[in-house]
Amino acid sequence: MTSSDTATEAPRADGRAARAAASRGRIAEAATRLFLADGYGPTTITAIGRAAGLGVQTVYYSYPSKSDILVGCLDHAVDGADRRDAAPDLAAQPWVRAVAAEPDPARRVFLHARGAAELLGRAAAVQDLVRAHAVGDPVLHAAWERDEARRRAVHRLLVEACDRDGVLRPGLDVERATDVVSLVLGPETWNALVRRGGWSALAWARWAHRTLLADLVPSRWDPEA
Template sequence: MTEKGARAAKTTANRAKMLTAARNLFTTRGYTATTMKAIAEAAGMAVQTLYFTFATKRAILSELLDLEIAGDAEPIATLDRPWFAAAVEAPPQDQIRRQVDAAATIFGRVSALLEVIRSAAATDPELADLWQTNLAQRHLVQLRLAEALAAKSPLRAGLDTERAADISLAVLAPETYHLLVHERGWTPAQWTSWASDALIRQLLP
């Protein structure tokens, strides 16, 4: 490895350490109680390095959220992800199962972090904005999936794609996943089975 490559690898590794430390603190102490100094200490970094890398605590949380939703660092939007394309191409009931499976996979990574954001949003305007942005993104995904579903099958009587997207947004809400899996002790597989059944019954004739 060249000297330049070694420096880049070290920078990447240090960034990952800082993100991991921040996630651990956010999900155990909460966002407000976690300081930049505490993140730097947990990561074994100088606090100046943390500020140089991320500038603000919100920037750290925002990057963590993007990484955990995607599952990787690739700059690929949700609507361009392979699971989304596979769901859109699938028959109606299979599409619903695929979108629920994808939600379960994503929530398995990100539900604890989303709960941190939701809880802090009540008192932190910046996190309230981050939460609303995430909500709008989730609604757009469900709307595009509802439109794909309606192109393949009639929807349940009385539904249009907007209402179908709202129903999907509610059933596949991270708050519901957190309640049932983390608070009530359901397994992710039980949540997936329930959510798939609920959406098939609610959206299709």
């Protein structure tokens, strides 16, 4: 193969990859709408393909099963892309980088809570579906565990930063503090307060901020913040 042949082949491969990624995005968008409107069980792959404007074979080529499609919906909700096209952890997301760059501990906690609110606003409904159908489904069970692990890892970054700054509550270790952050900023509290309780995302973030400051960084807690 000549150098010109190689140069021609690379754009073709890149073009195929881009088209495949675009198809996965269309499928995930259509499937998310249908799963949330009609339920995961009743939604068929044929209906997903029709809603995405793609043939059933293209859907199966992109995602081998309906479980894989739901995992793709979760990936797109969290990362904006399928896991084949996204970073392996959440640390690369802009809001996480902004948290890491913030020098003030109290504001760092708020930025983290606000970033979690943005993530949950996109993903909590899909996370609920994955968790509800994960029992007995190894594909969905693995996806749920991966999602929890990724969220916990990014919450641990916040705790470790507080620990390095010497502002973490005395006697509270990193592991237990990470448990607290994972609970407060978890999809369960978001669903209870925002999706069912009618809170705004900002109200939830402010509540989470106050709660985390009181539990993790009590010397910086301001009840009027």
